[in-house]
Amino acid sequence: MVTALLWLLDFFNGLVLAYFVLLSSVYLITSIFAFAALQRYARRLKSFDVNDLIGSSAALPITLIAPAYNEEATCIDATRSLLALHYPDFEILVVNDGSRDATLERLTQAFDLVPTSRMRTADLPSAAIRGLYRSRVHRNLTVIDKENGGKADTLNAGLTYCRTPLFCAMDADSLLEPEALIRVVRPFLEDARTVAVGGIIRIVNGCEVTDGVVTKVRLPSSMLARFQVLEYLRAFLSGRMGWAALDATLIISGAFGLFRRSIVVAAGGFATDTVGEDMELVVRLHRYCRANKIPYRITFVPDPVAWTECPESIRVLGRQRDRWQRGLAEVLTRHKRMLFNPRYGRVGMLAYPYFFFLEMLGPVIEVAGYISFAIALALGRVNGLYVFAFLMVAFVLGMSLSLAAVALEELSFRRYPGVKSLLSLFGLSVTETLGYRQMSTYWRFRGLVSAVRGKKGWGAMTRKGFGNAPAATK
C-alpha cells in the first residue's frame, strides 16, 4: 500500500513536470509566432494610412454597445470618449442594466435625452426594456434602459436594437483610443469572411486621462496593478497574437471586440448563463460557422487599444480571477465536443486542448504539484537540490516569458515611455514569480472549485473612475 502511494507520488511529480514542460513550450511557441506576426504587422502598417479610411464610404457602419451598471461615476466621461472616436459612421447604444444609482439620470442630464422609438432588428432574449432614449445633442447616441440582467443580457438588449452590419461589444469603463475603430475594422475590409476581431486591452491605472482620452501613459503606482500590466502584455502580445498567427483565436476580450451582427444574431447572441460570455460567444461562432459551412475568420489585431481599469486590491482581484476561471471552465465544458475534434481544425486540435488542459486544469495540477512536492520532500523522495533546481527552472522560465513579452512590446508599440518604465517592467518580470504567480494560481484554483460547485454571479468590483471621479462599487 505504502509502495503504491509512493509510486503514485512519484508519478504525480512526473506529471507536474510534464505539465510544466508542456505549458512552457506552448508559451514559447506562441511567443515565437507572435514575434513573427508582430513584425509582419508592423511592416504592413507602414503601407497603410489609417486616415485613408476616415471620410471614406468604405468604413462599415458600427454600433458601439456599452453596458452600464451603476456607472454614475464614469458614465459621462466614458460616453464622451466614445462620442469623440474618429470614425466616419458609428452610433452608440448605452444600455443601462437596471442601475441602482443615478446612471440614467446623469446620462439624461448630460446628453439631453428624450424618449424615443427604435426598430427591433433581432429577437434575442433579454430582461424587460423599460425605455428608449435618444440624445437631442448627439444624433448617434441612444440609451436603452432595462431591468437588471447581467452583462450578456445587456449586450443582447443592445444587439436587439443594433442596425449596423458590425457592432462593438465593450465594457462601460473601457476607454477606446480615438483611432481604435479604424484600426479594428481593417480585418473586416481585408477579408469579407471576418466575423469577429479582438483588440488589445491595456491598463489605465496610473495613466493620465483627459476628456476620456489617455494622454500620458505611465505605470501604476500600486504593485498589484503593475503585475497586471505585465500579465496583460504577456497575455495579449505573446498569447493572443501568437494564437491569431496560428489562426486559432478562441478568446476575444469582453472589454473590446468587433463582431458581424448578422452572424452573432444567427448564432443566438450572447449566452446569459455563463460569466464567460465573451469567450463563449467566440467558441460558439466557431461551432456555428463550421456547422453551417459558413467561411469565416476570427482574429486579433494588436494596435487598436482599449484601456481598462484593473483592480488594485487583493480581494477584488481575487474575485475577478475567480470569475475568469469560472467562465473559462463553464465555456470549455459546455463545448467539450470541440476537444481534439479535427472538424474544428487548429481550434479543435490545438487551441481548445491548450485552454482545456493547461489553462483550465492547470491550477489544479499546480496546486497539487506544490503539495506533492512538499510531501515528497518531507518523505525524502526527492532531495532539496532537486527541488531547488526545479524551482529555479520555473523561476527563470517565468521570467524569460515575461521578458519576451516586454521585448515584444518594445519591438512593436513602445507604449511605456522612459527607461525607468522599462527597468520597472524588468523588475516585475523577476519578482512576479515570487508570490504573485502563486496567488494567481490559488484564485484560479478557487474559481475552478466555484465552477464545479455551480456558483453564479459576477461579484462586486470597485472602480476609482477616470481622472478625479469618485469611487464606485458595483
Add this chain to the structure above:
Amino acid sequence: MNQLMQAFAALDARDRLLVVLILASVLFALFSLSFAAAALLLRWRNLQKARRWSALEQEWEMRLLDLVSGDLAPDALRSHISDNDAMYFVDYLTRFAQRMRGAERRLVEEVATPYLPRIALQLRSRRAGTRARAIRTLSLLGLNEYGSLIIPALDDPSPIVAMTAARELCRRENPHFAPAVLTKLDRFQEWSRAYLSAMLAGIGPGAATFLRGTLANTRESAIVRAVAADALRTLNDIPSADIAAKLLGRVTHRDLVAAALRLVGQCGDARHTAAVRTLVRDPDELIRAQALSALATLGTREDLPSLQAALNDQSIWVASHAARALLANAGRAALDSLAASNHPRAELARAVLIEAE
C-alpha cells in the same frame, strides 16, 4: 563532448534529471538576459533614432516650407540631405506631400524625383511589406512616372501588395489607371465590397466610363459588376441607371441585382420604375428590401398599396425599407395610423417617423 556525454550516461536517472534541470535553468537565464538586452538595445536605439529624426524633421520642415514659398530651389534643398538620410528624407516627404496640393505638391514631388529610382528597386524586395511601402511612396511622389511599375504589382503574389497597388492606382487624378485595376478586380473578391467600391469611386467621375463598361460586361463576374454598380452609385452617375435597369429581370445573382437596384434607386427616373416594381415581391429578402428602397425615390401613389403590404413582410429589414418608402411617397397618414395602433409593426412605424423628424 563525447566525454561529457559518457559522463552524463553514467549518471543515474535522478542525477540526469538534476543535470537537465540545471542546464535548463542556465538556458532560460540566458534567454532572459537576451530578451532584456534586446529590449534595452531597442529602447536605446529607438530613443537615439527619435532624437535624431526629430531634429532632422524640424530642419527639413523649415526647408520645405522655404521651398513651397519659393525661397529655396529643389536642388538647393537636396544639397542639405546627406546620402545616409536620403531614404528617411523620402519617408518624411511622403508625409509632408499629403499636406500639400497643386503646385506646392508638384514642387515636393520634384524634390523627391532623384531618390525614387532607389525606391523603385525596393519593388523587388523579398519582403511583401517593403514592396507595399515602396508602391505607396512611388504613388505619392511619382505616380505618373512610376505608374507603369506599379501596375504589374496588381499580380504580386502577396494580396497586401496587390491591394496597395490597386488602392494607389485609384487616386482621383489618374482615371487612366482604372482599366488596369478593373481587369484585376476579381483578385480582390475576398475584400469587403464596400471597400472596393469606395476605392473605385475614389478615382472620381473620370472612371465612370470604365465602370459602366464593367457593369454591362456579361463576361465579368457578378461580384465585380456589383462592385462597379456600387462605385457608380457613389459617383452619382446618372447615365449608368439605364444599364442597371436593363440588368433587372435579366440577371439572377442576388448581390448584382441588389447593387443594380441601389444604383437605379439613386440615379434612375420614372422610366425605370416598372423594372423595380417587378422585384418588390421577390423571394429573396435582400432584393425585396432594395426594390422597396428604390421605390422611395422612384415610386408614386400607385405604389402605396404594395408598400403598405410590405409593412407586414416577415423580415423586419424589408418592412423598415417599406416604411421609409411609404413616408417618401406621401404615405405618412398610413404610417401615422400604424404607429398609433397595436399592430406588431407599430414600433417600427414610430421609429421611422422619429427618424424623419
